Amino acid sequence: MRNVKSVCSSNQDIISYLLSNIIENILICLPLRDAVRTSILSSNWRYKWVTLPQLVFDTWIRQEFSENPLSAKHVLRTTIYQVLLHHKGPILKFVMSNPDVKSFCDINQWILFLSNNDILDFTLQIWTDEPHKLPSHFYSFLQLRYLELWSCVFKPPPTFKGFSRLVSLDLNSVVLEAELFGSFISSCPLLEQLKLLTCTEFECLEIDAPNLKLLWFFGTLKTICFKNIPLLAIVLLGLGDTAENAEEPMEGETSNLIKFMAVGNVLKMLPITLNHLKSLDLGDVCFEKVDEISCALCFIGSSPNLQELRISVDTRANALMKPSVKFSQAQDYSDFSLNQLQVVKMQYISGVEPELEFIKYLLANSTVLEMMSIQPFKRNVTDRGLKMLEELTQFPRASARAEIEYL
Incomplete structure (x- = not known):
């Protein structure tokens, strides 16, 4: 109590003297841009952001540079490399959701850097003319619990044994090996949510997932086979060959x-x-x-x-x-x-x-x-x-x- 009174009486800020885990939780709640900017507050704050376990790169750069899209792309690329270069400690969550990401080489470099971490939550939302083939080191994220991919090619190597801890899988416009996808799902025994939107056409979609509670499929298939799904509670099934109606159903849909x-x-x-x-x-x-x-x-x-x-x-x-x-x-x-x-x-x-x-x-x-x-x-x-x-x-x-x- 004496220390707290001392801080308050000397007109110093209270936040700087909070426990490190509390400060970390505060920074996590901020957009990454603002969390990094706290480094200029004082010498005590200079390196607090570099240990954040969650890195989220979304559309804020495009919003700031809306009048100059070329600058937005350059700033985004530079910012990501600088953040990864200065970061210290584990990265548990990584989100890349930005239409300006076009370089497959950059994406592969970021994934390679992340492969040294025990990633639990990974999101890659990109909008490219051609789907991006995920590099082999992506399949080393064996601790994954939440995975979301857009516009990617998901073809695991023959030695891949699955994501045994995966709880949620969300694939949108992803190229799959349809005939092998069923065996991949069965290698994810903890899977609770599965979303497949406008992915590869399926001759037969086989689902063997004892913990699955939600299935959302929009796309093309001839047959669907449910195996060992005792907990399945929600099914959204839409047939079509475009993403036009693949959004999550709203009231009345x-x-x-x-x-x-x-x-x-x-x-x-x-x-x-x-x-x-x-x-x-x-x-x-x-x-x-x-x-x-x-x-x-x-x-x-x-x-x-x-x-x-x-x-x-x-x-x-x-x-x-x-x-x-x-x-x-x-x-x-x-x-x-x-x-x-x-x-x-x-x-x-x-x-x-x-x-x-x-x-x-x-x-x-x-x-x-x-x-x-x-x-x-x-x-x-x-x-x-x-x-x-x-x-x-x-x-x-x-x-x-x-x-x-x-x-």
Whole structure:
């Protein structure tokens, strides 16, 4: 206490006398540019930044030199080399996210420098005309837990045994050896999150990951094979050959999983029960197609602990056409368990009979339902359809707490 009082009474700054680990945490919270600038505060601060375990190079240089992009590229390259040259101690996290990085030679030099560290978190977001082939020393980052790559060629050497500690893998526009990717995933036993966006086309995507909780795939594939994924809770699947719709789904956006599943032979139940699935989002479901209704029921019936269900109806369907299928023809759904379902959101309803039967069924069988939210697609809702939707508020409800919200 005497020392603290002495510092305060002499009008010196308190921050400089904090414990070194506290100062380090403060510097980590600053942009790297500002952390380096603390070196001019005083002689005591001159070298405090050089031991930072996290180095993040993002777009701040481009923002500062927006009027002169050529200067931004030069300053970025020079800054990175100077920071790496003066840095002392371990580097645990390295982030390079800047569209001005174009030199493959520089990237390889930075990775070579980092290979002497036990990197835990590595991000390389670059925008190049040709994907950058990662150098062999990149695969020596055996302590990696978080990896994000953009516009790279990921082809490990034959001696590579995988990243045994990897928890999260995010690949965007990455060239892969599709036929060997499944074996790579199986060599990452701790993997919990896997994102593959507009990467190499897959003939068959095989996933063997006992700790996987989230899978987000956008791209081209013919088949997908799940093996040993007991903890999988979130799946975002979109099929396409461009990155146009590969952004993370926002409110009102969904993947086309149902249409993908409806192409093959539709099962009443999935081969495995999705015991950990609590939230299910099905997009572009056409209730005038029996296969798509059956697929939706298949997922619902295979998810006994489902708590939240959101269904977005395919607005391209002609709601004025007389439905060719009844909801009851799609599946025998009498034995489905809905005793955990609490929230249902139905978007872009047109009022066709299969839609209404589906809503009736959910209301009558969801014993703990709290909210049924119905949003009509106003351009497709006829006078009769609107009247039927309004009548839903009078339908029997298995849950005394269930409320119907008509938007």
